[in-house]
Amino acid sequence: MPEARPVVFVIDDDASLRRALERLLRTEGYAVEGFASAQAYLARAPYDGPGCLLLDLAMPGIDGLELQQRLTRDAASLPIVFLSGHANVPESVNAMKMGAVDFLTKPADDADLLAAVRAALLQRDTQLAARERLATLSAREREVMHLVVEGLRNKEIAARLGITEKTVKVHRARAMEKTGATSLPELVRLAAEDSPPSPPDRAQP
Structure with a gap:
């Protein structure tokens, strides 16, 4: 059975940036789903396959940190790479303590962003392998x-x-x-x- 293609979920209220990120990721061979808000992502059917989140920090309604807190209550939560329009040390520290893979400042360099996505997907592979052994x-x-x-x-x-x-x-x-x-x-x-x-x-x- 062929291995499922990783899905990168891009959650950012900036439509132009979100579309740019989606194009970049698709050119690298990833399946991509974009969401304009945390609420829209939460309304999506649960996903437990290979993948990760590219998550904007500052969004109306539920912001990135609050979404991360909600998702980490779920053992099947996906690894998260944060994107922020400004460097904020306390927020980045909190995000990393909660398990974020990386915290990038916008506009992120393409190479840095893709490296962070690869690291997040590797972490997900490790999680899935661990769960198979635990089962x-x-x-x-x-x-x-x-x-x-x-x-x-x-x-x-x-x-x-x-x-x-x-x-x-x-x-x-x-x-x-x-x-x-x-x-x-x-x-x-x-x-x-x-x-x-x-x-x-x-x-x-």
Whole structure:
């Protein structure tokens, strides 16, 4: 089955700039969808394939930062590259802390913009690959993984779940093996792509 073509969603209330960005991206082979507002983008059907957002910071109604905050509540949110008409250090810092891939000042150089889009798409590929690996975990393995990430020791996890410490170690080892994580920091990064499961029945092994 052929791999889906990445979609770049351009969200900017400046129609002329939006069209220019769309033309540039299409010449690079990307599928592009343009939106004049955050509200228009939110009204679109959900999308969970490869892609990213080129997002204007200052827009009427819902601005770029507010849209980012709304989208990051969703585990399937797309990576974001911000565009701003003026350099604002606090806003750029906030955007990056919330997970933005890059923060570019308008008018952005074409090469810089395309490099940021490539970085965002690479991040998306990494996210999707991580979710595929996480999907192979059993419910118990997922729960043990999240408790490990929270910082609980094996003995504490065993007490929390009502299982033996030996069983915790088995589930922990299987989670590491299935996700391909070779260290706790790597497991933490992978777990960030997964929503913590609801507490299962304590009698579950």
